[in-house]
Amino acid sequence: MSGEKGVETFRESTSSPELLSAIKVLKKELSSELVILGHHYQRDDVLQFADITGDSLILSRKAAEMQKKHIVFCGVYFMAECADILTEEDQAVYIPDLEAGCAMADMAGRRQVEETWGKLTAVSDETIIPVTYINSSADIKAFVGERGGLVCTSSNAGPVFDRAMELGSKILFLPDRYLGANTALHKGMNKKQLWLLDRLPDRRQMKDIRVFLWDGYCSVHRQFRVEDVYRLRKEYPGIRIIVHGECSEAVVQASDDFGSTSAIIQQVSSAPAGSIWGVGTEEHLVRRLKKRFPDKTVLSLSGKGVQCTTMYRITPEKLQKTLQGIRDGGSTQRIRVNPEIKHYAKSALMRMLSL
Numbered sequence: 447m448s449g450e451k452g453v454e455t456f457r458e459s460t461s462s463p464e465l466l467s468a469i470k471v472l473k474k475e476l477s478s479e480l481v482i483l484g485h486h487y488q489r490d491d492v493l494q495f496a497d498i499t500g501d502s503l504i505l506s507r508k509a510a511e512m513q514k515k516h517i518v519f520c521g522v523y524f525m526a527e528c529a530d531i532l533t534e535e536d537q538a539v540y541i542p543d544l545e546a547g548c549a550m551a552d553m554a555g556r557r558q559v560e561e562t563w564g565k566l567t568a569v570s571d572e573t574i575i576p577v578t579y580i581n582s583s584a585d586i587k588a589f590v591g592e593r594g595g596l597v598c599t600s601s602n603a604g605p606v607f608d609r610a611m612e613l614g615s616k617i618l619f620l621p622d623r624y625l626g627a628n629t630a631l632h633k634g635m636n637k638k639q640l641w642l643l644d645r646l647p648d649r650r651q652m653k654d655i656r657v658f659l660w661d662g663y664c665s666v667h668r669q670f671r672v673e674d675v676y677r678l679r680k681e682y683p684g685i686r687i688i689v690h691g692e693c694s695e696a697v698v699q700a701s702d703d704f705g706s707t708s709a710i711i712q713q714v715s716s717a718p719a720g721s722i723w724g725v726g727t728e729e730h731l732v733r734r735l736k737k738r739f740p741d742k743t744v745l746s747l748s749g750k751g752v753q754c755t756t757m758y759r760i761t762p763e764k765l766q767k768t769l770q771g772i773r774d775g776g777s778t779q780r781i782r783v784n785p786e787i788k789h790y791a792k793s794a795l796m797r798m799l800s801l
C-alpha cells in the first residue's frame with residue numbers, strides 16, 4: 447500500500463452473534479419509522495442490515511422518496527448530507543460515525559474553490575458552468591448551485607456534462623480530476639481541452655480549454671495501476687477488465703470499460719458463465735461480486751484488495767449505538783445541513799435529478 451491517507455489493504459471483519467442479534471431487535475422495534483441505507487463499499491456485517499443498497503445516485507434518489515422519520519445512512523458523510531438536503535424537515539438523517547468523511551471530498555474546500563473561481567472568471571469571456579461530483583461537501587454543492595451548476599454521480603456524469611455544455615461553454619469540474627477527465631475524453635474531447643488546476647491558465651491558454659479539473663482524487667481508486675491491467679491480461683487471456691471512473695485516465699484507457707459501481711455490478715451480472723473479470727474498485731464490492739457469481743471468475747485488479755478507511759469506520763457497534771439512540775430519543779449521530787447551504791445545494795442536486 448502507498449501509505450496514502452484514506453486507503454488500506456483489505457481486512458476481514460467479524461462481529462459477535464450477540465451484537466448482530468441486538469441490531470436485529472432494535473431494527474424490528476423501530477421498523478415503522480426507520481430505513482437503513484447502505485453503500486456498496488460497506489462491510490458485509492453492516493450492509494446486511496441495509497433496507498436499500500446502492501451507489502450514491504440510487505441512494506440519493508431513494509432518500510428523496512423516503513417517507514420514514516429516521517434515515518440511517520451507512521456510508522460516508524457527504525452521502526448523509528445529501529440525504530438530509532433531499533428529505534423533508536420532519537425527517538432526520540443519521541450516520542453511525544460522524545468522522546466517516548471522504549478523502550476526495552476533503553480536497554475541495556469552499557474558500558479555495560471560490561478563490562480559483564474568481565480568478566478563472568476574471569480571465570474568461572465565456573460562461574463557465576460549475577459541476578461537482580456528488581463526492582463533495584454540502585458547501586461545495588451549494589457553491590455550484592448558487593452559480594447555476596449541477597451535481598453529477600459516476601453513473602450520470604456524461605449527461606450532466608452535456609447539460610452543462612448547453613448552459614455554458616466551459617466546465618469547472620470538482621473535485622475528482624480523474625472522473626472529470628475520463629468523462630470528457632469519453633465524450634470525444636482531447637487532452638488539450640482539459641486543464642488540471644494545479645496552476646491557472648493565462649488568457650491565451652483559456653481559449654482552447656473546455657474543462658477545468660480540480661486537482662482532487664480518490665485515494666482508493668488511485669491505487670490501481672496500468673501494470674495491474676497488463677498483469678491480469680497476461681495471466682488470464684480473454685479477461686474483461688472493468689474499473690471505476692475514479693481510476694486514472696491511463697487505467698481507464700487500458701481497461702475494457704469503466705463506470706459507476708452499479709454499472710460494474712450490471713456488467714458482471716449480465717456476463718456469461720465462465721467469463722473472467724478483473725475489477726478495479728473497493729474490495730468489499732469485489733468480494734461480494736465474487737460470492738454472488740460463483741459461475742464467473744471475479745478478480746481484484748490490485749491483487750491485494752484495497753479498502754476505503756472512512757467507509758470502514760461504520761461498524762456494527764456504531765450502528766447499534768445509533769439505533770439505540772434513536773429509540774431512546776437521544777441520538778447524537780444526526781446530520782443537519784445549514785438551511786442556506788441546503789437551499790443552494792438542493793438546487794444543484796435537483797438539476798441533476800431532473801435530467
Ligand code: SF4
Binds near residue numbers: 452666667
Ligand atoms: S472510496 Fe474514495 S471516493 Fe469513495 S468514500 Fe472512499 S475516499 Fe471517498
